[in-house]
Amino acid sequence: MTNSIAEIEDAGCIFIIGSNTTACHPLIARRVYRAKEKGAKLIVADPRRIQLSRFADVAVQHRLGSDVALLNGMMHLIIANGWQAADYIQERTEDYAELEKTVREYTPEKVAAITGVSVDDIQHMAEIYATNSPAALLYAMGITQHTTGVDNVKSCCNLAMLCGNVGVAGGGVNPLRGQNNVQGACDMGGLPNVYSGYQLVNDIKSNEKFAKAWGRPLPDKPGLPVTAMIPAMLEGKLKALYVIGENPKLSDPDRNHLNHALEKLDFLLVQDIFLSETAQAADVVLAACSMAEKEGTFTNTERRCMRIRKAIDPLADTLPDWQILCRLSSALGYEMNYADPEAIFNEMAALTPSYAGMTYARLGLDGLQWPCPNADHPGTPYLHRHQFARGKGKFHAIGFLEPAELPDDEFPYFLTTGRMFAHFHTGTMTRISPNLNVEQTTGYVEIHPDDALAEEIRDGDMLTIASRRGEMEAPARITPTVRPGTLFLPMHFGENPTNILTSAEALDPIAKIPEFKVSAVKIRKFSEQMGKIPEETGAADPVEADAAAGSR
Amino acid sequence: MKARVRRWLEEGTVDVFIGYRQVDGHPLPYCFTRENLDALDGLINSPARYALEKIATHLASRQPDLKIGILSLDTNRRALNVLGIWNQINPENITTVDADDAASGVATPDDMRTFEPVVPGPYKQQVGIDNAMSPADAEAFDQSERFSRWMYEFEKCIKCYGCRNICPVCFCRECSLEHRDLIGTGPLPPDVPIFHLVRAVHMAGRCIDCGLCEEACPADISLRLLYRKVNQILDNVFEYQTGSDPGQPPFSLLGNQVTLEPKPLDADK
Amino acid sequence: MECELVPSVCSYCGTGCGVLFEVIDKELAGTLPMKTHPVNEGKLCIKGWNLHEHINSPLRLKQPLVRSFGRFLKTGWDEAIAIAARRFREIIDQYGPESVGVLVSAKITNEENYLAMKLARAVLGTNSVDHCARL
Numbered sequence: 001m002t003n004s005i006a007e008i009e010d011a012g013c014i015f016i017i018g019s020n021t022t023a024c025h026p027l028i029a030r031r032v033y034r035a036k037e038k039g040a041k042l043i044v045a046d047p048r049r050i051q052l053s054r055f056a057d058v059a060v061q062h063r064l065g066s067d068v069a070l071l072n073g074m075m076h077l078i079i080a081n082g083w084q085a086a087d088y089i090q091e092r093t094e095d096y097a098e099l100e101k102t103v104r105e106y107t108p109e110k111v112a113a114i115t116g117v118s119v120d121d122i123q124h125m126a127e128i129y130a131t132n133s134p135a136a137l138l139y140a141m142g143i144t145q146h147t148t149g150v151d152n153v154k155s156c157c158n159l160a161m162l163c164g165n166v167g168v169a170g171g172g173v174n175p176l177r178g179q180n181n182v183q184g185a186c187d188m189g190g191l192p193n194v195y196s197g198y199q200l201v202n203d204i205k206s207n208e209k210f211a212k213a214w215g216r217p218l219p220d221k222p223g224l225p226v227t228a229m230i231p232a233m234l235e236g237k238l239k240a241l242y243v244i245g246e247n248p249k250l251s252d253p254d255r256n257h258l259n260h261a262l263e264k265l266d267f268l269l270v271q272d273i274f275l276s277e278t279a280q281a282a283d284v285v286l287a288a289c290s291m292a293e294k295e296g297t298f299t300n301t302e303r304r305c306m307r308i309r310k311a312i313d314p315l316a317d318t319l320p321d322w323q324i325l326c327r328l329s330s331a332l333g334y335e336m337n338y339a340d341p342e343a344i345f346n347e348m349a350a351l352t353p354s355y356a357g358m359t360y361a362r363l364g365l366d367g368l369q370w371p372c373p374n375a376d377h378p379g380t381p382y383l384h385r386h387q388f389a390r391g392k393g394k395f396h397a398i399g400f401l402e403p404a405e406l407p408d409d410e411f412p413y414f415l416t417t418g419r420m421f422a423h424f425h426t427g428t429m430t431r432i433s434p435n436l437n438v439e440q441t442t443g444y445v446e447i448h449p450d451d452a453l454a455e456e457i458r459d460g461d462m463l464t465i466a467s468r469r470g471e472m473e474a475p476a477r478i479t480p481t482v483r484p485g486t487l488f489l490p491m492h493f494g495e496n497p498t499n500i501l502t503s504a505e506a507l508d509p510i511a512k513i514p515e516f517k518v519s520a521v522k523i524r525k526f527s528e529q530m531g532k533i534p535e536e537t538g539a540a541d542p543v544e545a546d547a548a549a550g551s552r
Numbered sequence: 553m554k555a556r557v558r559r560w561l562e563e564g565t566v567d568v569f570i571g572y573r574q575v576d577g578h579p580l581p582y583c584f585t586r587e588n589l590d591a592l593d594g595l596i597n598s599p600a601r602y603a604l605e606k607i608a609t610h611l612a613s614r615q616p617d618l619k620i621g622i623l624s625l626d627t628n629r630r631a632l633n634v635l636g637i638w639n640q641i642n643p644e645n646i647t648t649v650d651a652d653d654a655a656s657g658v659a660t661p662d663d664m665r666t667f668e669p670v671v672p673g674p675y676k677q678q679v680g681i682d683n684a685m686s687p688a689d690a691e692a693f694d695q696s697e698r699f700s701r702w703m704y705e706f707e708k709c710i711k712c713y714g715c716r717n718i719c720p721v722c723f724c725r726e727c728s729l730e731h732r733d734l735i736g737t738g739p740l741p742p743d744v745p746i747f748h749l750v751r752a753v754h755m756a757g758r759c760i761d762c763g764l765c766e767e768a769c770p771a772d773i774s775l776r777l778l779y780r781k782v783n784q785i786l787d788n789v790f791e792y793q794t795g796s797d798p799g800q801p802p803f804s805l806l807g808n809q810v811t812l813e814p815k816p817l818d819a820d821k
Numbered sequence: 822m823e824c825e826l827v828p829s830v831c832s833y834c835g836t837g838c839g840v841l842f843e844v845i846d847k848e849l850a851g852t853l854p855m856k857t858h859p860v861n862e863g864k865l866c867i868k869g870w871n872l873h874e875h876i877n878s879p880l881r882l883k884q885p886l887v888r889s890f891g892r893f894l895k896t897g898w899d900e901a902i903a904i905a906a907r908r909f910r911e912i913i914d915q916y917g918p919e920s921v922g923v924l925v926s927a928k929i930t931n932e933e934n935y936l937a938m939k940l941a942r943a944v945l946g947t948n949s950v951d952h953c954a955r956l
Contacts (some may be wrong), residue, residue, distance in 0.1 A: 005836065005860055023740055026710045026866035027836045030770040033708055037680070037772070038673035051740045054707055177835030179927030179953065181934070188934035190925035190952045196935055201948050216943040219918065223948030229922045238922050238949070240912045242905075244937055245926030251953050267908040273881055284905050285893070287882035288929075291832045292842055292849055292873070296930025298830050300837025300860065305931065311827035311842035312849055316883035319898065321926075321933040325940055327898065331906035334944040336936065344932040364576035365828055365839065366859050421711060421740050422867055424833050433874035436867060438730055439711075439737045477738065568822060575828065578857045580841065583824040600856035600863070607824065607843065610850055615822050665857035712866045714854070768854065770864040 003136060003172035003382040004302045004369065009034045010170040013041040013132035015125075017067065017156070018142020018517075022051040023421035025140070025176045025301075032138075041128045045070060045117075046142060047416060048446075048488060049481045058124045061483050062115040064414045065146055065403035065518045071155040072400065073111030074126040075103040075162055083130035085164030093161050093393040102397035114400060116483075130163050134171035141178060141418070145516040147404045149508040154396040161393045167384035177301040179425070184299035187355070187370070188348065193222035197352035213351055216334070226252065227512040230504060233261035240267040244321065245288065249277035250426035253514035254504035255497050256470050271324060276428050277494055288321045289314035296322070296341045297363065299370070303380070305358060306367030403518040404506035407485070411467060411520035413451075414486040417498045418517075427492035443496030445474040446488035447523075452478045455523065462526035465489070467519050470500040473526050487521065553649065553658055554592050557621060561586040566621035566647050570607055571658070572598040578665050581607060597623065597651050597660045600667035603720040603764055605631045609640045617645065623658065624648040627762035630795030631720040634760055637802055640723050670772045680704045681774040683766060687781040690774075702778075706744040708771035715751065715765035715775055721758045728754060748778065755779040756786050757802060760795035822846060828855060832928060833868040836860060840872060849873040909945060918946030925952045 008014060008031035021029040029052065036042050036055055044056040045067075053059035062070050078084050079100055089096050108119040115122075129135050137160050143152045157166070157173050165171035177183050189195040199206035202220050211218045224232055230252065232238035241262075252258050262268060262281050270282035279285050293314040299305045314320065319327075322344060326336040338344050342360045349355045357372040368379040383389070407414055422439035423430040430436040445463055447455075457463065459478045464471055465487065474489065474496040482488050489498045498516075506515035560566045561584065573582040573591070579598035584591055605628050608620045620641075622628060629648060636643040651658060672682045681690055681701050693701060716722045716729060728734055728750050735743050735750065759779040766776045786792045792800070826841040839858025843851040852872040856863035885901035886893040912920055923941040925934050934952075941950045 022710045025834050025836050026712065026770055027838050027861045027864060027869075029710065030772075030861075030864060033771055034673070036673075037676035039675055051707075051710075177927075179835055180830070180832045180837065181930065182835055182927035182952070184931040185925055185927045185929075185934045185952045188925075188931050189938040190934050190950055192948055192951055195938070195942075201942070210942070214939060214943040218942050219946055219948050221948065223919075223950060224922060226924060226951040226953070229924075229949060229951070232922075237920065239916050239920040240909055241922045241924065242909075242941075242945075243924045244933075245928040246924050246953050248924065248953070266912055269905050269908075274878075275880070275882055275886075279882075282886075283888045283908070284901055285882065285886040286901060286905070287885050290876040290881070291928075291930075292827075292829065292876050294930070296932045298832070298837060299931060300830070301835035302837075302860075304837060304860070306830045306837060306839075308829040308832075308930065309827050311825075311829065311844050312847055315881055317885075317898070318881075318883065321929045322936055324902075325933060325936040327902045328905060329936075329940050329944050331902050332909060332940075332944050334940075336940075341930065341932040344936060348932065348935040365578050365855070366576070367837075420738070422737075424868055429833070429875040430868065432878040432880050433871050435713075435730075435871045435874060439867070444738070479739070481739075568824065570824075578828075578855070580828060580855075581826045583826075585823065602853070602856060607826075610843065610845060611822055611824055614845060618822055667856050667863060710866060712864070712870060714865060714870060717870050718853075767856075768864055770866065 001172065001174040001176070001302045002166060002384060003170070003174055005031055007170045007382065008032060008136050008138070009038065011035050011040050011134055011136040012170070013043065013129055013135035014138065015043040015045075015129050015135060016052060016138045017045040019138055019140035019176055020046065020048070020050045020418060021138065021176065024178065024419050026421070028138070028176055041132045043125050043128055045125070047483060047486060057128055058121055060117040060121050060125065062117050063483075064416055064486060065148070066115040066400070067143060067146070067152045068148060068155050068398055069106065069111050069114040069400040070117060070122070071159050072103045072106035072398070073108060073115070073122050074129060075099070075159055076106045076111070077108060077123055077126035078130045078162060079103065081127070081130075083127070084162045088164035089162070092167070092387065093395060095395045095397070098397035099158055099162070099395040102399060106400075129159070133163060133165060134168045135160070135163060135165045136171055136174060137165070138174045138176060140176045142517060144175070144511070144513055146513075146518065147506050147508055147515045148401050149513045150510045151398045151401065155398055158395055158398070161395065166393060167382070167386070167388070169382055172382060175301070180300070181298040183301055183303060184297070184305070187299055187352075192225050195351070196348055197354045210351065225512040227504070227507050227514060230258055230261045233264050236264065239265060240269070241265055242269045242271075243278055244271045245273075247276040247278045247426040247428055249281065250491070250494055250497060250499060252504070253499055253502040253516065254469050255499040257504050271321065273318070274428050274432075276426070286324050287318045288324060289318040293318070294320035294322070294341070297345060303369045304367040305355065305363060305370065307360060307363050307365075404515055405503065405518065405520045407520045411522045412485075413521050413523060415465070415467070415489065415501060415519040415521040416486065416517050417489050417491050417502065419492065420490045423490065423492035425492065427494065430492065443474045443490060443493030444477040446477050446479050446482045448482050448484040448486070449478050449480055450484045452476065455525075457525060463523050464526050465501060465521050465523050467501040467521045469503060472496055472500045487523070554595055557584065557595065557649065558589055558592050560621055560647065561589060564619070566619045568611065568618065569621035569623075570604045571595045571623035574661055574664060577663065583607070595658060597658045599660055599664070601625070601627075601764065601767070603631070603718060604628060605635060606720045608646065609635060609723060612641045612645070616642065619645045619647070621647045621649065623651045625651050627760060630760035631762060633795045633798040634721045634758060635723075636798050637800065638721075638723070643798055667767065669767065676772075681777060683772065683774045683777065685774070685777055687777060687784055690777060690781070703744060705771075705773045706748050707741050708773060709741045709744065709747065710770055711740060711742045711747070712770060714768040714770065718764045718768040720762065720764065721760060748773070752778050752782050756782050757792060757794055759783055826853070831865070831869045831872055833872070838865055838869050840865065840869060842873060849877055913945065919949065921945050921947045922949040923947065925950060927952055
């Protein structure tokens, strides 16, 4: 997030696109409620009618994958009405002319045709966003998990800069991160091309800096992102994989493809607190302890680095992940000896400018928001205050592109995926929590009443959903929250794995993020398939299905 | 006062004393024991309230004869009365220290983070139920407006169960809010208004108007007002003032004629 | 009887709510919202309130496992680490460091992510480090 969670309360307008905030980031949704009650305007754009839509001044359900068109349409109207922040654009940004030229083509009528949103609604959205500053834009995976993910994000930035909303309190472009420490994992260099603090591996200076600090020469060519690792496994180029605290068997696209790739590995090492679907395929499983059994820090979505503290001793013969890593490193001939996580933190902070001013003592219970470059720095509630990190904010003229896959005669439905409120990601943590599991014990597929009527589907009927990659079953939940022609599947349920259906090839060309939010599928009632032998239904192999059942 | 708690711990009047201490500028609940008497120097009063008596019930359920001291406000004492009536604690094992008694000598540090209660915004006042309203004010709206205002509040619910979880007098092992035949599961918001009304009904004779539910509600729903109304009805109909008297048995709700004594078989003859 | 309320941060979504773990006699008895935390101000969602449940799950792994003839065998740390180190060494010697990939985690701490990245780059010699930020 460019801005802070608490600042949302003081926004003049909140624009939520591609985030089901009350279900996935409930304590951020709280700030949205508070802002709304204090008088802020609320705009919600989501292919589903989400809980926050009920409270919005304008709520639209745009067609899956049409985000760029919708945002360009808003910008078209903002410029046409002269609502843009001319001084801000002049002083703080560049390449505005190209943006203006591109969005000129996105007339309300054209955008309405692409997105399915009425001209009136687009006009309202544009006016409300542009005339109630500061406007905070909130988005989540509904923006990023597309072949045009980077385009979508850049379009959000264009809109925010156009109205002078970046670098002001209560404004900003605010991606809501889905995992507790996904921000930290990125900050710490858990990416193929950067060390901690986004220092490039192929930059000679930073390469030398880390090589010197670590006492080893370091590879200077960026490595493979996870979405490229899978093809590399299939080609036999990637032979060994070390997976720490992840469950790609459920979270990665195209499960059949991935299973095949994992089988090709010579060695799979998995480190986790549960025997996840992925751990079940491992050669060696390292048993890590939980977050309540160790010390360390997490960095939340507003860049706030906070300490976690040890509450209980590690279970049985489990170890904190940091101790496992130290042991493995030492066994590989590189001694790692740290007295405690604080010693690791201090080593990291010394190498990472944005964390350089942080110590455990300074973090306290409130934490500090990076950048925090020195010991006197109070942390940074919002970014780009006086100027952009890169100097001038750059507008990117972006045209609308269709998703990789659109419904056709054979696969007539749009499918999108996401989370529901009581479960989390692949369900490894929530489905074994009795109070959470009771809220939703099985997977389901949301279908609009009109479609249900046409297909003669009743609530609870088991449906077979098939894409070009595979097929799976889930009971129908008939609800008007999805648009006719669109289905929604939650991703938490291993026995109804959404990633059987989604594509591993439809990736954003830059971010390599898979297009989980748009696939084309067909449905049929499962009962019609009764009598079919299990192998042909494309279900996971029986051994694995048993194991998955055992983990519930 | 700290000296008094120290003496209690030393002499065995209490085995554990539940109060607050300051950690990195935040007031956090803390259990003082005789194994670490020096920690008592850090005993403070907290402007941010936690359900200390709920911690006490958790301890008592594990060790029923444990003698527990609690730094108490008026609300804590009312909760303890209810918990005693419902056999969740044994009042004989509980000793309280008056936190709002200036003479107690337990200070509230100035440099500490505090908790700011909800200030209802203008939009909420326009369409919802202002948290500061009295039940009479809320009833002054005509029926359809009252309904739409309450529904506005309930539809914000994210089903965190925080109102129940934080509640010092919610102790049932099986909760009606999780009864599938009563309240559906799956979507957000939960079934409204049934979810909130089921809880409200169950607050009759239980709610001691401490307001912790409202402070825990991510959606700022005016829960305190709702439960206050329920207990007002209870007072009007049964003259039952929840939590006011540790000796008041719950069954007096049904009148003095009802007892748990077995009826003699020849009673009707 | 010992009871402690240990401050921590919720490990579900990226919001980063402050929690207190209620620890009674070294057991995790519950999770409470931290009343004065700057992020959540004494409130939590359903997942946060039940954060302790997954930690208390009987399905937790309790020791390292090694696959032998298709089945998992329980083992100790020395053996598990030795096998992992040997297999990585063999594969790197035969196919080069680029034949190894590491998936770090959005669930482990910053310190651990830093070490995992350091291990991948300085020890295994590969930049193929990634995590599920995209997924």
